[in-house]
Amino acid sequence: MKEKVVRIALIGNPNTGKTSLFNHLTGLNQKVGNFPGVTVDKVVGKCKLTKDTFAEIIDLPGTYSLYPKSLDEQVVFQSLSNPSSEDFPDLVILVLETVNLKRGLFLLTQVSDLGMPVVAVLNEMPVLQGHDIPEVDSELLATEMGVPVYRINARTGKGIPALKEGLLSKPHPNKVIFGRPKILESIIPAIRIRFRLDNDFLAVQYIHQFEHLPFLSNEDKQLIRTLIKQHGLDLDEIKALETLHRYEVINERIGSFISDPPHKENTLTDKIDSIITHKVWGYLIFLLVLFITFQAIFSLASYPMDLIDQGMSHAIGWIKSWMPPGPFTNLVTEGLIAGIGGVVMFIPQIALLFMFVSLLEESGYMARVMFIMDAVMRKVGLNGRSVVPLMSGVACAVPAIMSARTIDNWLDRAITIFVTPLMSCSARIPVYAILIALVVPSTSVLGLFNLQGVVLMGLYLLGFLAAVASAWVLSKILKQKGKSVFVMELPDYRVPRWQNVGISIVEKVKTFVFEAGKIIVAISIVLWFLASYGPGEHMEKASSYVAALPEMQGASEEELGKAINAYQLEHSYAGTFGKFIEPAIAPLGFDWKIGVALITSFAAREVFVGTMGTIYSIGADDENTQSLKERMQAEINPETGESRYTVAVAFSLMVFYAFALQCMSTVAVVYREMKSWVWPIAQVVYMSSLAYLSSLLVYQLFK
Amino acid sequence: MPDPKTVADLKIGEAGEIAGFKDTKLSLKLLEMGCLPGSKVKMNSEAPFGDPISICIGGSHLSMRRAEAAIIIIK
Numbered sequence: 001m002k003e004k005v006v007r008i009a010l011i012g013n014p015n016t017g018k019t020s021l022f023n024h025l026t027g028l029n030q031k032v033g034n035f036p037g038v039t040v041d042k043v044v045g046k047c048k049l050t051k052d053t054f055a056e057i058i059d060l061p062g063t064y065s066l067y068p069k070s071l072d073e074q075v076v077f078q079s080l081s082n083p084s085s086e087d088f089p090d091l092v093i094l095v096l097e098t099v100n101l102k103r104g105l106f107l108l109t110q111v112s113d114l115g116m117p118v119v120a121v122l123n124e125m126p127v128l129q130g131h132d133i134p135e136v137d138s139e140l141l142a143t144e145m146g147v148p149v150y151r152i153n154a155r156t157g158k159g160i161p162a163l164k165e166g167l168l169s170k171p172h173p174n175k176v177i178f179g180r181p182k183i184l185e186s187i188i189p190a191i192r193i194r195f196r197l198d199n200d201f202l203a204v205q206y207i208h209q210f211e212h213l214p215f216l217s218n219e220d221k222q223l224i225r226t227l228i229k230q231h232g233l234d235l236d237e238i239k240a241l242e243t244l245h246r247y248e249v250i251n252e253r254i255g256s257f258i259s260d261p262p263h264k265e266n267t268l269t270d271k272i273d274s275i276i277t278h279k280v281w282g283y284l285i286f287l288l289v290l291f292i293t294f295q296a297i298f299s300l301a302s303y304p305m306d307l308i309d310q311g312m313s314h315a316i317g318w319i320k321s322w323m324p325p326g327p328f329t330n331l332v333t334e335g336l337i338a339g340i341g342g343v344v345m346f347i348p349q350i351a352l353l354f355m356f357v358s359l360l361e362e363s364g365y366m367a368r369v370m371f372i373m374d375a376v377m378r379k380v381g382l383n384g385r386s387v388v389p390l391m392s393g394v395a396c397a398v399p400a401i402m403s404a405r406t407i408d409n410w411l412d413r414a415i416t417i418f419v420t421p422l423m424s425c426s427a428r429i430p431v432y433a434i435l436i437a438l439v440v441p442s443t444s445v446l447g448l449f450n451l452q453g454v455v456l457m458g459l460y461l462l463g464f465l466a467a468v469a470s471a472w473v474l475s476k477i478l479k480q481k482g483k484s485v486f487v488m489e490l491p492d493y494r495v496p497r498w499q500n501v502g503i504s505i506v507e508k509v510k511t512f513v514f515e516a517g518k519i520i521v522a523i524s525i526v527l528w529f530l531a532s533y534g535p536g537e538h539m540e541k542a543s544s545y546v547a548a549l550p551e552m553q554g555a556s557e558e559e560l561g562k563a564i565n566a567y568q569l570e571h572s573y574a575g576t577f578g579k580f581i582e583p584a585i586a587p588l589g590f591d592w593k594i595g596v597a598l599i600t601s602f603a604a605r606e607v608f609v610g611t612m613g614t615i616y617s618i619g620a621d622d623e624n625t626q627s628l629k630e631r632m633q634a635e636i637n638p639e640t641g642e643s644r645y646t647v648a649v650a651f652s653l654m655v656f657y658a659f660a661l662q663c664m665s666t667v668a669v670v671y672r673e674m675k676s677w678v679w680p681i682a683q684v685v686y687m688s689s690l691a692y693l694s695s696l697l698v699y700q701l702f703k
Numbered sequence: 704m705p706d707p708k709t710v711a712d713l714k715i716g717e718a719g720e721i722a723g724f725k726d727t728k729l730s731l732k733l734l735e736m737g738c739l740p741g742s743k744v745k746m747n748s749e750a751p752f753g754d755p756i757s758i759c760i761g762g763s764h765l766s767m768r769r770a771e772a773a774i775i776i777i778k
Contacts, residue, residue, distance in 0.1 A: 064736055065735040067735075069732055099761075099762035099763065100762055100763055102737065103735075103736065103761070234727075236731065237727050240724075240727055243735055244734065244739070247734075269764075277750060278751070279751040282751060283751070370766075371755060371766050372751055374754070374768070375752040375755070384755070485729065485732060485771065486755055486768045486771065487736065487765060487766070487767040487771055489764065490764040490766050
C-alpha cells in the first residue's frame with residue numbers, strides 16, 4: 001500500500017448496501033473529515049488493490065438524484081462538479097441493487113452524463129423473504145448502459161476481488177444519454193464558455209444548482225440568475241422532464257430483458273409491519289425499545305465507567321508520585337489528566353447508544369419509527385425525521401444536531417436543532433447522579449422501582465416535555481416557508497451486519513473524542529488555572545494568613561492544609577466570579593460555591609462534578625463520588641444552620657442543569673449548522689432564561 | 704370539472720395507475736424515486752392517526768404524507 005493510483009467516489013441510492021461495500025473495501029482504514037464549507041461528514045478510506053497500490057475511496061451520502069433535496073445530498077454533486085477540488089474523483093462506483101434497478105440506473109445516467117467514468121456494481125440484496133429477485137443479465141446490462149457491471153454481494157464479499165481488479169483497468173468512454181435538453185440549448189453554450197466546461201450536462205447542472213456551488217462567485221451566480229430570467233425558464237419543469245426522459249431511455253434499453261419485479265402480497269416485511277406500525281403495539285414496541293436502550297446505557301456502561309474512573313485516579317496518583325511537586329505537576333494531573341478522564345468517561349455510553357442507533361437503522365426499524373411518529377411530531381411543529389436527532393440528543397447534542405441534516409424542510413430542521421439540547425444528554429448524568437444521591441433516598445416504589453431511578457426518569461421526561469413544548473411554541477411563532485416533504489423509502493427488514501455496526505461505533509467515538517474532547521480538555525485546564533490563581537496577593541499569603549487566624553491555633557497540619565486550600569479557592573479568580581454572581585443566584589437557593597460550578601459549567605456541564613470536587617476538596621487525597629457526596633452533605637448553610645443541600649436546593653439545581661445550555665460544543669455546532677449566530681444566541685438566551693425561571697419557581701415552592 | 708382522483712383517495716389494498724401530478728415542484732422527488740406516469744401504485748397501509756401512508760410501487764414501499772399522496776393523480 002504505497003502508491004495511490006486512483007481516487008474513487010462511491011455513489012448510490014439509500015439502502016443499496018453502499019456502506020457495506022465501503023466497509024468491505026476499506027475495513028477500518030477510514031477517516032472522518034468534513035467537506036469544505038459544509039459539515040456533512042466525509043468518510044474517506046483506503047482500499048488495497050495490489051501489493052503496492054491502493055485506491056482512495058470517498059463514501060458519498062446516499063441519494064436518488066444529483067438534484068439535492070437535503071443538505072447532505074448537496075455534497076454529492078458538489079464533489080463531482082469541481083475538478084480543482086482535492087476530493088474530485090477519477091472514477092465513480094455506482095451501487096445498484098436488483099429490486100429497484102431502474103431507480104439506480106437513473107442516478108447512473110446522471111453521473112455518467114457528467115462525463116465521469118463510471119463502474120456499476122450490482123449488489124445482491126439480502127432480503128428476508130417475499131421478493132422474487134429478478135434475474136439480471138449483467139453482461140447485457142453493461143452493453144446497454146455502456147459501463148462495466150460487476151456482480152457482488154456486499155455482505156459476504158463475493159465478487160469484490162474481481163471488482164478491485166476492474167478498478168485498475170482503463171475506464172470506458174461514456175454514452176451520452178441526456179446531455180443537452182432542447183429547452184436549454186440557447187443558454188448552455190454561454191455557460192460552457194463562461195466556466196470553461198467541456199460537457200453539456202455539467203452546464204445543465206450549473207443552471208440548476210448554481211446557488212449551492214461554493215466555488216462560484218456572487219458575480220457568476222448573478223450571471224446565471226440573469227440568463228435564467230431572460231429566457232423565462234421553469235427549472236422545476238425542466239428537471240421533471242429530464243427525469244421522465246431518463247426513465248424512458250432506461251426502459252427502452254433494458255425493458256426487453258429486465259421486467260419490473262412483481263409485488264408479492266403478505267411478505268414477511270408486511271407481516272412485521274402490521275405489528276410494528278400498529279396503533280397500539282407500534283407505540284408500545286417503540287417505548288420498549290427506548291426503555292431497553294436507556295437501561296442498557298445506564299447499567300452496562302457503569303462497569304467500564306467505574307474502571308475508567310479508578311484508572312484515572314491511579315494514573316494521577318502514580319504521576320504525582322514521581323513528578324516533582326509544583327504548579328507544573330498540578331497542571332498535568334488536576335488539569336490535563338482530569339480533563340482527559342472527563343472525555344474518556346463518556347466513551348462507553350456513546351458507544352452503546354450508537355450501537356443501538358446503528359442496529360435500528362441497519363435492521364430497517366428506524367424508518368418505521370419515523371413513519372409512526374410523523375403525525376405526532378407534526379402536531380408540535382416537528383417532523384418524523386426529528387425523532388433521530390431527539391433520541392440521539394439523549395447521548396450528546398452535538399452528533400444529534402448534525403443528524404438533523406436529513407430533514408429536508410428548513411424550518412422543521414431549524415426547530416429540531418433549536419430544541420434538541422433540551423433533551424437530557426449524557427453529560428447531565430453525573431450532575432443528576434450526585435444530586436439525586438444527595439437528597440433522594442434509595443427506597444423502592446411499589447416494590448418495583450428504585451425511587452432514585454424514578455426521579456432520574458422524571459428529569460429525562462422533563463427535558464423531553466420542554467423540548468416538545470418549545471417546538472410547539474416556535475412553530476406557532478415562525479411561519480412555515482415552503483412545503484415539508486416526507487417521502488421516504490421503507491426498506492425491507494434485514495439482519496443487521498455486525499461489521500457495519502462496529503465500524504459505526506468506532507467512527508462515532510473517534511469523532512466525539514477528537515472533536516468534543518479537545519474542548520473539554522482545554523476547558524478543564526482553564527478551570528484549573530482559574531481555581532489555582534487569583535487577583536491580588538491573597539493566594540501567596542494564604543498560608544501565613546490562615547495560620548495566624550485564632551481558630552486555627554493548635555490545629556493539625558492536615559486541618560490547616562484544608563483551611564488554606566479553602567481560603568485560596570475563595571480568593572481565586574473562580575471564587576471571585578462566584579461571589580460576584582451570588583446576589584443573582586441567591587433566589588434560586590445557590591451560594592457562591594455553586595456559582596463557581598455554574599460559571600465553569602457554562603463551557604461544559606460535565607465539569608460540574610469536577611468543580612464541586614475541586615471546591616470542596618482541593619488537595620484532598622481521594623476525589624471519588626462517595627466522599628464528594630459526604631463532603632457536600634456536611635456543607636452547612638450559615639444562614640439556616642442546616643445542610644446547604646436541602647431537597648429544594650438540589651431540585652432547583654437539577655432543573656437548572658436540565659434546561660440551561662451549558663455546552664460550548666453545542667453552541668459551536670449550531671452555528672456551523674445554521675450558518676448564523678442568530679440561532680445559537682437565541683438558544684442560549686432562551687434556555688438560560690428557562691433554566692433561571694424554572695429554578696426560581698422550584699426553589700421558592702419547595703424551600 | 705370534478706377533482707381528479709389521487710393516491711390519497713385510495714383505500715387500503717386498492718390500486719391504481721399513475722396518470723400525472725398536480726404540483727411540478729413536489730413531483731420531482733416522487734419521479735426520481737420511481738413514481739412514474741403509467742406505473743401501478745397500491746395503497747399499502749396507514750400510520751396510526753391515518754397519516755402518513757405507505758404505498759407499494761415497483762418493488763418497494765414508499766412512505767409519504769397524505770398531502771403528498773394527494774398530488775399524484777391516478778386513473
